[in-house]
Amino acid sequence: ILNVEQSPQSLHVQEGDSTNFTCSFPSSNFYALHWYRWETAKSPEALFVMTLNGDEKKKGRISATLNTKEGYSYLYIKGSQPEDSATYLCAFKYGSSGSARQLTFGSGTQLTVLP
Amino acid sequence: SQTIHQWPATLVQPVGSPLSLECTVEGTSNPNLYWYRQAAGRGLQLLFYSVGIGQISSEVPQNLSASRPQDRQFILSSKKLLLSDSGFYLCAWSGLGRRSFGPGTRLTVT
Numbered sequence: 001i002l003n004v005e006q007s008p009q010s011l012h013v014q015e016g017d018s019t020n021f022t023c024s025f026p027s028s029n030f031y032a033l034h035w036y037r038w039e040t041a042k043s044p045e046a047l048f049v050m051t052l053n054g055d056e057k058k059k060g061r062i063s064a065t066l067n068t069k070e071g072y073s074y075l076y077i078k079g080s081q082p083e084d085s086a087t088y089l090c091a092f093k094y095g096s097s098g099s100a101r102q103l104t105f106g107s108g109t110q111l112t113v114l115p
Numbered sequence: 116s117q118t119i120h121q122w123p124a125t126l127v128q129p130v131g132s133p134l135s136l137e138c139t140v141e142g143t144s145n146p147n148l149y150w151y152r153q154a155a156g157r158g159l160q161l162l163f164y165s166v167g168i169g170q171i172s173s174e175v176p177q178n179l180s181a182s183r184p185q186d187r188q189f190i191l192s193s194k195k196l197l198l199s200d201s202g203f204y205l206c207a208w209s210g211l212g213r214r215s216f217g218p219g220t221r222l223t224v225t
Contacts, residue, residue, distance in 0.1 A: 089159065108158060
């Protein structure tokens with residue numbers, strides 16, 4: 001059974017603060033890591049797909065880094081805004097691209113940005 | 116662009132009653148389709164996936180079943196719901212290395 005851990009489970013920050021959270025995954029047989037942003041009552045929105053060790057991706061104020069050798073990825077949000085409040089999910093894919101099923105999700109980090 | 120529809124959005128059902136959740140996809144053909152569930156306080160769990168009409172793979176043994184009667188239609192069913200079936204059910208489509216999710220169905224079994 002693959003274990004994808006996200007920490008912290010929940011986080012409250014003040015508007016304007018920068019924050020980051022972690023996704024840990026098995027370091028063997030890595031294929032890709034996905035980050036999703038999931039707002040209440042909406043479907044998850046894909047943020048990043050990361051495949052290479054050392055990858056760094058950025059989308060506006062949100063960025064992510066990847067370390068496949070040690071099995072972790074960080075998601076950073078610079079200058080948090082109330083609209084950033086959501087659950088951030090990471091998902092780990094292992095093995096080859098031929099399989100349709102091998103994507104395991106973490107339980108998410110629930111971010112609340114207080115105005 | 117691809118669009119995923121799911122209905123109903125919310126559902127309250129008694130224990131022992133049947134279930135049918137429907138998902139349809141627009142804007143693509145022969146997609147891989149998935150059913151996920153998020154139970155309270157837990158991550159997304161893959162329930163079923165399908166690579167084509169009539170082809171269903173089950174990831175977790177349970178009292179749920181899935182069917183794909185048409186290329187862009189995926190149905191999640193149960194003959195008798197359990198309390199533990201409560202949760203948020205998401206249908207998803209995959210292609211080009213990404214997954215896109217439908218709006219979800221909140222199921223409460225009472």
